[in-house]
Amino acid sequence: MKAQQLRVSILQNAMQGKLTRQNTNDESVRLLIEEIKKEKNQLIETKYIKPEKALPPISEEEIPYEIPETWRWVRAQEVLDVRDGTHDTPKYVSEGIPLVTSKNLKNGKLVFDNIKYISEEDHNKIEQRSKVDNEDILFAMIGSIGNTVLVKKNRAFSIKNVALFKQYPSKSLYMPFIYYLLSYYEDEIRRKSSGGVQAFVSLTFLRNLIFPLPPVMEQKRIVIEIEKLFKKIDTYAVLEKEIEMLNKSFPYDMEKSILQYAMQGKLVKQGSNEEPVKQLLMKIKEEKARLTKDKVIKKEKVAPPITDLEIPFDIPKSWEWVRLSQVGYVVAGGTPKTGESSYWDENGMLWLTPRDMGQNKQVYISDSQRKISNMGLEKSSAQLIPKGSIVYSSRAPIGHINIVEEDYTTNQGCKSIVPMIYNKFLYYSLIFSTPEIIKRASGTTFKEISGYEFSLTVIALPPLEEQYRIVEKIEMLNKLTSKMENIINQN
Incomplete structure (x- = not known):
């Protein structure tokens, strides 16, 4: 059960007489009601308060639940002086007396932030109708109805469109109890409020509100018990919030940790009989030289050597630090003229954009919102990239990443890497490297990573056989993480 649900449950039990034991030695509620009635009549005779309309008797249909025999159902106006603040809009001043409205009642407290001020003269006029004293109760009548506040008065203020529950001068009720009662x-x-766009409750409705009234001594015992339990719930609420934050961050943090272990060579054991990485890199270098000679790919800029400052952690001896350009080649995108219909074909080649990638939540991607024709490919800077390549959004935002399941093209917001190692290992390497890639991006309006800068990305490279073992372990652990997340969400 959530902390807020526990609070509601405690208040419900309190207002049904189930939170504390009844004591036959407590002063009778009937006598209490009679004393309040006599006091009201005396106040009317002395013109301290105005005569009020007779309240209708409480019918059986209005009584929502049973209460102890020592309690009584009453209407609010029977035992309280229920008023409201001014309905007029006084002239506001830069300095003066605060004018409290519904928006200043928040979480059981009076909040004086962004409040308007009125003159002392207007304040005195409003006080004639609705003077607020210590331990009076304020209740929002318009908009956010409720937000009950037990006044701890340390400064003068007036109220507007706010209900005011006052006890009579003899102070025969325990107002903290009434506060919790109204909160409940x-x-x-x-639910019973009126109004369309802006909900409201009338003063007549509040005066006729029925509620259970226990003896005064029991009111005090109930408040003591409520506040004792609420303190425990406050502690529980802090833990509940921490657990919610942990649950939200758990999948991301766990997957991040898995990737970190993987890229540091700590996720699987290293094999002693596997082809050395140096030999793998030599083969890749020879293959790229052949592709360059055959004009399949353009000659690349010579990448600078990797410096000690670019190496973030230690890796196994069988691994090597490499630049992205050493394990594949980077291909940029282009956009055919959007107004030329012959350049576009709904049955044509994929034309991926960061938007397409953002809408795809899977490792693989096989569709795009728009597709280009052979003519569009020929007449633009777009390039056909072989299936199995990795597409990476290089702006707006940086870091969407997918493996493409068929030959494709992209716009300028994407860079692709045609891998010459296991593409899934490179996919996870780029996810892990994205925070560092973002740091190297440039631009004022929006950040972008250029093709050359992207190619300089440094990754840790294990032997080819180990790349497959690492990916298998990553995906196994990610599945377990998803299962654990589902269990947490179900609970």
């Missing part, structure tokens, strides 16, 4: 009834009052 907030949801029901909201």
